[in-house]
Amino acid sequence: MDNSLSRKIHDMAIECGYDGCGIIPLSALEGYKERFDERLAKTPGSEMVYGKLYELLTNTQELFPWAKSIIIGTIWMGKYRYPASLQGKYAKGFFLSVDTVPESPEYKKKIRFESWMREQGIKFAGGEENAPGMLLPLRQAAVAAGLGIFRQNNFFYGPKGSYYELVGYLTDRECEYINECKVRPCPPKCGLCRKACKTHALFEPYTMHPLSCVSFWTTFGGGVVPPHLQEADFGTWICGCDACQDACPHNRHDWTVGESFYGLDELTELLEPNNIIAAPAEELRDRVIPKTAMHIPPDKVDILRICAERSMKNEAAAARQ
Numbered sequence: 001m002d003n004s005l006s007r008k009i010h011d012m013a014i015e016c017g018y019d020g021c022g023i024i025p026l027s028a029l030e031g032y033k034e035r036f037d038e039r040l041a042k043t044p045g046s047e048m049v050y051g052k053l054y055e056l057l058t059n060t061q062e063l064f065p066w067a068k069s070i071i072i073g074t075i076w077m078g079k080y081r082y083p084a085s086l087q088g089k090y091a092k093g094f095f096l097s098v099d100t101v102p103e104s105p106e107y108k109k110k111i112r113f114e115s116w117m118r119e120q121g122i123k124f125a126g127g128e129e130n131a132p133g134m135l136l137p138l139r140q141a142a143v144a145a146g147l148g149i150f151r152q153n154n155f156f157y158g159p160k161g162s163y164y165e166l167v168g169y170l171t172d173r174e175c176e177y178i179n180e181c182k183v184r185p186c187p188p189k190c191g192l193c194r195k196a197c198k199t200h201a202l203f204e205p206y207t208m209h210p211l212s213c214v215s216f217w218t219t220f221g222g223g224v225v226p227p228h229l230q231e232a233d234f235g236t237w238i239c240g241c242d243a244c245q246d247a248c249p250h251n252r253h254d255w256t257v258g259e260s261f262y263g264l265d266e267l268t269e270l271l272e273p274n275n276i277i278a279a280p281a282e283e284l285r286d287r288v289i290p291k292t293a294m295h296i297p298p299d300k301v302d303i304l305r306i307c308a309e310r311s312m313k314n315e316a317a318a319a320r321q
Contacts, residue, residue: 006175009071009117016113017106018073018167020158022145023177025069026061026170032140042207049210049220060136060170064125067170071124072141074148074158075106075165081258083268089311090271091215091240092163092255094293099165101262110167123172138166146179152186152205153193153244159183161251186250196247198233214241219295223306236315238273238307239292267291273315276308 006023013021040046060067077096086095098106110127117124126135139156142148148158155162159182186205194202201212210216212229214237225231235243245251270279270287279288284301296303 003176005120005173006177008120009122009175010177012116013071013073013113016116017075017109018113019076019160019164020074020147020179021071021177022142022147022179023069023071023175024141024144025174025176026067028144029060029070029137029140032137039207042204043209043211046210049216064135064170066123066172067125069171069173069175070136070141070145071169071171071175072136072138072145072147073167074142075167076158076160077163077165078160078253078255079258080261080264082255082261083265084256085268086264086271087242087255088236089238089273090291091237091242093165093242094240094295095264095291096163096261097165097293098262100290100293104262117169117171124169126169127167135170136168138168141168142166145177146181148181149183149185150206151193151248151250152190153197153202153248154206154208155245157183157250161253162245162248163251163253190249192247192249193244196243198235198243199229202244214243218307219292219303222300223303223310225310231310232314232317234307234310234314236273236311238271238276238304238311239296264291273308273312276304277312 009023010021036050040050075098077092080096082092082096094100098104098110101107114124114127139150142156143150148156148164151157151162153162156164156166158164191205194205199212199214201209201214203209203212211226214234217224217226217229218234218237218239218241225234267287269275270283276284276288281301284304285298288304289296289298289301
């Protein structure tokens with residue numbers, strides 16, 4: 001194993017803007033399939049959500065026989081402020097993703113890291129940031145690399161909470177760089193995340209049913225409310241949901257401070273629910289859909305309108321109470 005290359009990869013990742021970087025052998029994910037199978041057994045019906053991902057995430061070695069290790073990097077989103085008008089309506093993990101802004105310096109740093117790996121003759125695949133259709137179980141890899149832990153709401157948490165973007169690469173080099181994780185586990189009796197989940201998608205610690213998750217139904221689920229859920233439980237969410245993360249004591253953070261995220265302040269007026277409903281499809285497709293980090297397809301702008309209308313209805317109902 002080339003320890004000097006491991007250090008070079010880590011140091012270059014940090015130089016290119018990552019907050020943390022770890023490298024694990026592919027063998028570190030052994031047992032992941034069994035854990036995935038256990039999750040499917042606990043959440044009957046979730047196969048329709050995880051079907052394609054299951055094949056990708058549990059057959060990495062077969063799909064990429066040349067792969068020997070995984071590079072995983074973290075980017076903390078909390079350095080950006082998040083407009084108050086968007087909170088409770090749009091998931092921060094989508095709208096603060098640097099992957100949605102190819103012209104940003106941070107995204108260009110990511111490309112610089114990839115260019116550097118090519119210059120070193122390193123073969124790699126991946127580079128996605130919390131994106132659907134990913135090649136790797138990013139959260140599992142980040143935990144295995146010592147960058148953080150899982151909390152009861154099923155999210156990866158680093159030293160500054162859960163609002164991290166994870167970026168993973170398969171590589172043909174035998175490398176390893178394991179960090180010393182100092183993140184404290186959840187108190188067993190906490191449960192604040194589960195209490196905040198109005199649709200009971202978090203029905204037990206470290207388990208989530210996607211077919212009861214507001215984030216799923218406001219994106220991949222097409223904006224509809226399934227028969228087993230109540231419209232009121234969706235609250236004012238239009239795209240995604242941060243309820244379980246924001247209720248977590250380990251996510252205490254003032255989102256009114258920090259750097260302005262690229263183009264987001266200019267977009268806040270359009271993102272008001274009434275403007276989402278009234279805006280031409282072309283404007284939503286060109287200006288809003290890219291901010292959803294691939295969670296709403298360009299030809300499905302009506303998902304935004306359906307969710308915006310429900311958001312306004314639920315906000316008005318809450319005001320009357």
